Amino acid sequence: MKNIRIGIIGVGTMGTRHMNYLQDGLINGATVTALYETTKERAEWLKEHVSSEIEVFTDEDAFFRSGMADAVIIATPHYDHSKLAIKAFEHGLHVLCEKPAGVYTKQVREMNDAAQASGKVFSMMYNQRTNPLYQKLRELIMDGELGEIRRINWIITTWYRSQSYYDSGGWRATWAGEGGGVLINQCPHQLDLWQWMTGMMPERIRAFCYFGKHREIEVEDEVTAFTEYENGATGVFITTTGEAPGTNRLEIAGDRGKVIVENGKLHFWRLRVPEPEFNRTYQGGFGSPECWKVDIPVKGEETAHPGITQNFVDAIRKGTALLAPGEEGIKGLTLSNAMQLSTWLDDWVSLPINEDLYYQHLQEKMKNSSVKKENKSIALKVEGSY
Amino acid sequence: MKNIRIGIIGVGTMGTRHMNYLQDGLINGATVTALYETTKERAEWLKEHVSSEIEVFTDEDAFFRSGMADAVIIATPHYDHSKLAIKAFEHGLHVLCEKPAGVYTKQVREMNDAAQASGKVFSMMYNQRTNPLYQKLRELIMDGELGEIRRINWIITTWYRSQSYYDSGGWRATWAGEGGGVLINQCPHQLDLWQWMTGMMPERIRAFCYFGKHREIEVEDEVTAFTEYENGATGVFITTTGEAPGTNRLEIAGDRGKVIVENGKLHFWRLRVPEPEFNRTYQGGFGSPECWKVDIPVKGEETAHPGITQNFVDAIRKGTALLAPGEEGIKGLTLSNAMQLSTWLDDWVSLPINEDLYYQHLQEKMKNSSVKKENKSIALKVEGSY
Numbered sequence: 001m002k003n004i005r006i007g008i009i010g011v012g013t014m015g016t017r018h019m020n021y022l023q024d025g026l027i028n029g030a031t032v033t034a035l036y037e038t039t040k041e042r043a044e045w046l047k048e049h050v051s052s053e054i055e056v057f058t059d060e061d062a063f064f065r066s067g068m069a070d071a072v073i074i075a076t077p078h079y080d081h082s083k084l085a086i087k088a089f090e091h092g093l094h095v096l097c098e099k100p101a102g103v104y105t106k107q108v109r110e111m112n113d114a115a116q117a118s119g120k121v122f123s124m125m126y127n128q129r130t131n132p133l134y135q136k137l138r139e140l141i142m143d144g145e146l147g148e149i150r151r152i153n154w155i156i157t158t159w160y161r162s163q164s165y166y167d168s169g170g171w172r173a174t175w176a177g178e179g180g181g182v183l184i185n186q187c188p189h190q191l192d193l194w195q196w197m198t199g200m201m202p203e204r205i206r207a208f209c210y211f212g213k214h215r216e217i218e219v220e221d222e223v224t225a226f227t228e229y230e231n232g233a234t235g236v237f238i239t240t241t242g243e244a245p246g247t248n249r250l251e252i253a254g255d256r257g258k259v260i261v262e263n264g265k266l267h268f269w270r271l272r273v274p275e276p277e278f279n280r281t282y283q284g285g286f287g288s289p290e291c292w293k294v295d296i297p298v299k300g301e302e303t304a305h306p307g308i309t310q311n312f313v314d315a316i317r318k319g320t321a322l323l324a325p326g327e328e329g330i331k332g333l334t335l336s337n338a339m340q341l342s343t344w345l346d347d348w349v350s351l352p353i354n355e356d357l358y359y360q361h362l363q364e365k366m367k368n369s370s371v372k373k374e375n376k377s378i379a380l381k382v383e384g385s386y
Numbered sequence: 387m388k389n390i391r392i393g394i395i396g397v398g399t400m401g402t403r404h405m406n407y408l409q410d411g412l413i414n415g416a417t418v419t420a421l422y423e424t425t426k427e428r429a430e431w432l433k434e435h436v437s438s439e440i441e442v443f444t445d446e447d448a449f450f451r452s453g454m455a456d457a458v459i460i461a462t463p464h465y466d467h468s469k470l471a472i473k474a475f476e477h478g479l480h481v482l483c484e485k486p487a488g489v490y491t492k493q494v495r496e497m498n499d500a501a502q503a504s505g506k507v508f509s510m511m512y513n514q515r516t517n518p519l520y521q522k523l524r525e526l527i528m529d530g531e532l533g534e535i536r537r538i539n540w541i542i543t544t545w546y547r548s549q550s551y552y553d554s555g556g557w558r559a560t561w562a563g564e565g566g567g568v569l570i571n572q573c574p575h576q577l578d579l580w581q582w583m584t585g586m587m588p589e590r591i592r593a594f595c596y597f598g599k600h601r602e603i604e605v606e607d608e609v610t611a612f613t614e615y616e617n618g619a620t621g622v623f624i625t626t627t628g629e630a631p632g633t634n635r636l637e638i639a640g641d642r643g644k645v646i647v648e649n650g651k652l653h654f655w656r657l658r659v660p661e662p663e664f665n666r667t668y669q670g671g672f673g674s675p676e677c678w679k680v681d682i683p684v685k686g687e688e689t690a691h692p693g694i695t696q697n698f699v700d701a702i703r704k705g706t707a708l709l710a711p712g713e714e715g716i717k718g719l720t721l722s723n724a725m726q727l728s729t730w731l732d733d734w735v736s737l738p739i740n741e742d743l744y745y746q747h748l749q750e751k752m753k754n755s756s757v758k759k760e761n762k763s764i765a766l767k768v769e770g771s772y
């Protein structure tokens with residue numbers, strides 16, 4: 001079977017990373033054949049440094065008309081994700097889209113429609129879904145080992161970003177450039193895992209975002225969100241880029257047990273009898289259900305970005321099921337949009353959110369933006385990024 | 387110096403506990419001389435079983451007029467705490483009051499005024515303040531080791547209570563009997579420590595209480611509360627009586643470090659330079675302040691209820707400073723009242739709260755109460771209680 005020819009759209013920080021592992025031959029059945037990069041200096045640099053077999057485009061139409069790719073990886077700034085994905089589907093290309101799926105759900109819904117109409121393979125770069133810890137946790141929940149979920153709590157504050165980070169790119173942390181802050185840039189993985197592992201989306205959200213609280217930026221750099229689910233469960237999601245040392249601790253309590261993921265380990269406590277059953281039958285005063293601490297084997301390694309790209313390529317070539325179907329990108333983004341909207345309205349937001357209302361507010365933020373940074377695009381080293 | 391003669395008001399579950407350690411001679415300089423108990427059967431039992439040197443009263447006026455006590459420990463149902471304390475102050479007695487200080491702050495404010503007017507020693511039974519972990523944490527914060535506090539998160543769900551617990555007393559978990567649920571019965575210590583350790587009270591609170599969610603009761607059995615402070619810090623407080631196994635994890639992040647108290651251990655991370663200083667000077671991309679994990683010695687033992695009672699007696703006899711001054715009881719109760727009120731209003735509540743509005747709502751809850759339990763008063767074993 002022929003190799004899938006991959007075009008990378010946007011060869012900045014993340015696009016370069018994708019190009020590198022593809023060029024290093026880490027992905028079976030795929031070859032980078034084309035790059036599309038609008039920043040002139042970056043495009044020039046690429047032309048001089050990449051293999052002559054890879055064509056570098058600076059013009060969108062020329063790239064799409066070239067016929068040099070079967071599939072694209074989209075790694076541009078967030079606003080262009082949906083637009084470029086739609087264009088790719090129109091050109092009969094498979095699409096692997098970097099997170100987030102887009103900036104507002106209205107845009108992403110159109111992308112999902114285009115994907116469906118095209119019949120092409122569509123995946124999101126939700127590389128954290130390859131983490132065996134989260135896979136195991138999802139498996140435990142889906143198999144009912146935790147019982148009915150009652151409470152979810154994720155403190156994810158390991159996103160320390162200094163002012164110099166924000167100043168490194170004019171588009172960073174602006175309404176016009178990113179459409180948000182820690183929710184749209186750092187947290188898309190957690191917001192996705194939050195719903196993917198549990199299989200649940202909240203009924204409504206009451207969130208408290210703070211904009212430019214820790215840094216001179218206009219978007220949110222601290223968030224606490226409270227979520228309510230149809231089954232009565234509640235959740236709290238806490239994140240910030242202003243805290244050191246950060247915490248990454250996920251706790252999920254069900255009526256048969258509790259799981260905590262922290263410091264790269266999964267901890268599982270299991271009730272000998274489900275809580276509701278104990279409650280029905282117990283006749284004493286201060287007793288509680290017998291609880292066992294259980295050691296759960298977590299096997300395998302996190303295959304990360306290359307893992308998702310391999311899965312995407314296998315889906316195209318062999319029909320392998322996608323680990324992160326593109327249509328699911330809207331879920332995490334809905335959570336993110338709802339958290340911002342709840343803050344702007346200072347009120348509850350029910351799901352599905354009012355997409356037009358969100359879009360209106362976002363437009364207003366962009367219009368009233370006071371940020372006029374110089375556009376100094378720098379591709380940062382990405383060790384701290386996911 | 388003569389022993390302080392102590393009268394115990396309310397000799398049920400907790401009152402008995404206080405009587406026992408006093409009779410066992412655990413408190414230097416104090417003797418139980420009188421008991422006041424309104425439940426006839428319980429009073430009869432006490433008359434038959436306690437030393438003949440201890441007088442047992444069933445009439446309030448007789449007890450107060452007897453002149454048999456210099457100080458009282460109040461361990462009645464919550465609603466009577468303030469009323470009885472006021473009466474005790476009027477009779478020139480020192481008062482050690484069980485938690486909570488009362489059910490609504492209006493009542494507690496009157497108690498505080500009476501205490502001040504009397505000039506007598508007034509302490510709250512905040513026995514958790516004797517826990518060396520919390521004392522050390524408070525010391526670290528007060529000495530500035532954490533720097534400016536930015537985020538507080540307490541998950542305290544180790545309060546599992548079955549339906550049979552709630553059914554064990556007609557007054558339990560009713561508006562008329564307790565004036566609330568997990569906030570007023572189980573959490574007063576945590577709500578007190580929350581403000582005592584940090585020295586901060588929130589500016590406003592947005593809370594989500596659930597009433598009778600896990601048990602057939604009318605009061606709150608699950609709460610998530612979001613708090614905002616004047617210095618920009620935020621907090622989340624989560625509690626429930628419906629979860630097993632529970633979590634008790636306190637995390638406090640400051641701009642010089644972070645503390646976590648969990649599983650009876652204090653964990654401390656300290657930044658080599660304060661975060662704001664790092665942020666001002668760092669010029670790179672994804673860097674963060676150097677952080678040291680520090681082992682902090684935590685010495686001493688939790689002296690618990692006898693510790694507070696000893697401190698109270700020493701304050702009377704030697705002028706020793708109180709660990710838990712009675713006037714501070716209103717602080718934790720304000721948090722509790724604010725959390726309920728925020729839920730009832732489905733909105734923010736600013737501090738100090740509107741005491742009349744809270745009282746109105748509480749009156750309404752009592753009026754509309756559908757609970758008509760049999761009054762089967764049982765003194766439960768208190769191993770699970772604090």
